[in-house]
Amino acid sequence: MKTGLIASATLHAAxxxxxxxxxxxxxxxxxxxxxxxxxxxxxxxxITQIQEGDKKAPAAEKPAPTPTKRPDPVENAAKVGDNDVDxxxxxxxxxxxKPVETASTPPPSEKPxxxxxxxxxxxxxxAKAEPVPVPATEVTPEPQPKQEVEPDxxxxxxxxxxxxxxxxxxxxxxxxxxxxxxxxxxxxxxxPERKKAEEPARKQxxxxxxxxxxxxxxxxxxxxxxxxxxxxxxxKRSTEEAALGGERxxxxxxxxxxxxxxxxxxxxxxxxxxxxxLDAENLKVSVQFKLDPSGAVQGAPQIIAGGSGSTVERxxxxxxxxxxxxxxxxxxxxxxxxAWADVIVHFDPSDMF
Amino acid sequence: xxxxTLAAPGGELSIWALFWQAGWVVKLVMIGLLAASIWSWAIIxxxxxxxxxxxxxxxxxxxxxxxxxxxxxxxxxxxxxxTTGMGSIFVxxxxxxxxxxxxxxxxxxxxxxxxxxxxxxALTREMERLEGRLGFLASIGSxxxxxxLFGTVVGIMTSFQAIAGSKSTNLAVVAPGIAEALLATxIGLLAAIPAVIAYNKLSSDAGxxxxxxEGFADEFSAILSRQIDEKVAGKA
Numbered sequence: 001m002k003t004g005l006i007a008s009a010t011l012h013a014a015x016x017x018x019x020x021x022x023x024x025x026x027x028x029x030x031x032x033x034x035x036x037x038x039x040x041x042x043x044x045x046x047i048t049q050i051q052e053g054d055k056k057a058p059a060a061e062k063p064a065p066t067p068t069k070r071p072d073p074v075e076n077a078a079k080v081g082d083n084d085v086d087x088x089x090x091x092x093x094x095x096x097x098k099p100v101e102t103a104s105t106p107p108p109s110e111k112p113x114x115x116x117x118x119x120x121x122x123x124x125x126x127a128k129a130e131p132v133p134v135p136a137t138e139v140t141p142e143p144q145p146k147q148e149v150e151p152d153x154x155x156x157x158x159x160x161x162x163x164x165x166x167x168x169x170x171x172x173x174x175x176x177x178x179x180x181x182x183x184x185x186x187x188x189x190x191x192p193e194r195k196k197a198e199e200p201a202r203k204q205x206x207x208x209x210x211x212x213x214x215x216x217x218x219x220x221x222x223x224x225x226x227x228x229x230x231x232x233x234x235x236k237r238s239t240e241e242a243a244l245g246g247e248r249x250x251x252x253x254x255x256x257x258x259x260x261x262x263x264x265x266x267x268x269x270x271x272x273x274x275x276x277x278l279d280a281e282n283l284k285v286s287v288q289f290k291l292d293p294s295g296a297v298q299g300a301p302q303i304i305a306g307g308s309g310s311t312v313e314r315x316x317x318x319x320x321x322x323x324x325x326x327x328x329x330x331x332x333x334x335x336x337x338x339a340w341a342d343v344i345v346h347f348d349p350s351d352m353f
Numbered sequence: 354x355x356x357x358t359l360a361a362p363g364g365e366l367s368i369w370a371l372f373w374q375a376g377w378v379v380k381l382v383m384i385g386l387l388a389a390s391i392w393s394w395a396i397i398x399x400x401x402x403x404x405x406x407x408x409x410x411x412x413x414x415x416x417x418x419x420x421x422x423x424x425x426x427x428x429x430x431x432x433x434x435x436t437t438g439m440g441s442i443f444v445x446x447x448x449x450x451x452x453x454x455x456x457x458x459x460x461x462x463x464x465x466x467x468x469x470x471x472x473x474x475a476l477t478r479e480m481e482r483l484e485g486r487l488g489f490l491a492s493i494g495s496x497x498x499x500x501x502l503f504g505t506v507v508g509i510m511t512s513f514q515a516i517a518g519s520k521s522t523n524l525a526v527v528a529p530g531i532a533e534a535l536l537a538t539x540i541g542l543l544a545a546i547p548a549v550i551a552y553n554k555l556s557s558d559a560g561x562x563x564x565x566x567e568g569f570a571d572e573f574s575a576i577l578s579r580q581i582d583e584k585v586a587g588k589a
Contacts (some may be wrong), residue, residue, distance in 0.1 A: 004399030005392075012391050020369050272521045315522075 053243040060243035067239055255339050259332060263340070266330055271323035273349045283316040285347040287324060293337050295330040304344065320347040371533040376511050382504030382537050386497060390544035393493045396486045397551040404558050407438055407483065411565055414439045438479055438562075439569045445475035446573055454584075461581045468577055472570045479566060483559045487552060494549035501541015508534025 512530020
């Protein structure tokens with residue numbers, strides 16, 4: 001019996017010893033890494049988020065637009081013809097003529113030649129430009145829009161012009177029999193526009209006290225009388241070397257792909273996926289939450305989709321909410337706070353199984 | 354939200370680590386099963402050796418017995434030696450024979466019965482020695498799986514309690530406890546399977562040896578009965 005016992009004990013000891021060394025932890029299963037594809041997603045932000053600069057300049061660390069040029073104070077001599085003396089080139093007709101100004105100001109040069117050419121031009125231009133859309137409205141038998149327009153002092157001039165144009169153009173357009181279906185269309189398109197523009201202003205005016213009303217009215221009048229055309233503005237002063245960039249700095253309002261991935265990763269680390277659920281498709285949960293500029297969660301995350309119904313779904317929603325609260329201080333770029341102040345996260349565990 | 358498959362939290366999953374992580378009930382079950390396994394293997398080895406020796410002894414004795422040597426001489430060589438198997442049966446029968454004739458046997462029928470009884474007793478004692486402890490193998494073979502299962506059930510119970518406490522049903526949380534609990538069943542089966550196989554083989558071997566000895570006892574009884582008849586006839 002002794003030999004048997006000793007043999008058995010040594011056998012077991014040997015077996016256990018062998019097991020300890022060779023049967024250590026089984027190798028973990030190879031889990032397919034979803035993000036292992038070497039595909040780099042180029043975020044649209046790299047295109048839309050451009051610093052101001054010059055498109056052809058080399059890239060520099062500090063973005064700078066093309067340096068501006070000071071205007072040359074001395075005008076270039078323009079030599080036209082065989083003259084020995086510098087003369088300005090004849091004024092181009094594209095300059096905007098103001099009937100009042102042209103009448104009052106003396107001619108810019110002593111040469112009388114351009115004058116006669118200039119004067120007759122503006123009037124036909126105006127006449128031609130204006131009447132085109134107008135006849136349609138005027139042909140209509142409905143007099144309503146006209147009446148409403150009349151009290152407006154600014155519109156009066158236009159109407160006056162229209163009236164002139166009308167008187168000239170009416171006989172031409174009227175006899176055309178094919179234009180019939182058009183009038184109602186033009187009428188509906190034009191009349192409400194005018195109404196829209198004026199009605200809100202009128203309503204506002206009615207609601208305000210008298211003094212303000214007066215001021216507003218004056219402002220409106222001033223705005224309407226301002227005949228100066230809106231111009232493109234000047235250049236941005238820059239003395240530095242131009243750097244690669246776009247015409248304007250476009251601050252990206254959206255989070256870039258990598259920043260979204262970072263946020264996703266931060267939440268995912270704390271997300272305990274509800275395991276063992278039979279139908280993981282139904283466990284999709286969307287949670288909305290607010291963040292303050294430091295990245296902390298403000299208030300309680302709201303479950304906006306899913307998470308109602310069975311206990312499993314509620315558990316999934318709770319796990320999502322817990323994940324958001326647990327990983328709370330989120331590390332996100334402060335300059336894009338507007339983009340991530342309010343975040344909606346969709347939790348979808350269906351891929352996890 | 355896209356989801357990454359997250360790796361299980363790295364816990365030690367070697368067998369040794371599993372044993373140490375287990376609760377005390379499961380540990381006790383595992384240690385008990387290990388001891389049972391050691392003991393059953395000790396019995397198996399012991400019995401295999403004993404049966405081989407017995408077989409060899411039987412062969413040797415049969416060879417000597419049928420070699421034509423006189424029974425008196427054989428008895429003299431064997432009586433002062435420790436005998437096993439057929440030898441002890443032979444010695445027991447011869448001792449009874451001698452005792453009866455030294456004192457002068459009255460009835461040959463009574464002598465025959467006494468010799469048979471002595472041989473039966475010797476045979477029973479031999480069989481007891483052969484089959485002793487085989488019962489332990491049988492009971493280990495049938496009960497070890499249940500003991501292991503008990504350990505598993507307790508282990509899974511405690512691991513489920515722990516899961517309920519941690520409020521997470523992630524597989525990574527559930528798996529180690531269940532693996533550790535299953536280790537108990539594995540050890541139970543490890544002890545039971547050899548025990549069952551060995552029990553079947555050893556008991557059939559013991560039966561064969563017993564039959565052989567029984568046959569010898571019957572044969573020797575026939576020889577002695579013939580001798581008694583001859584002696585009675587000679588006396589008369």
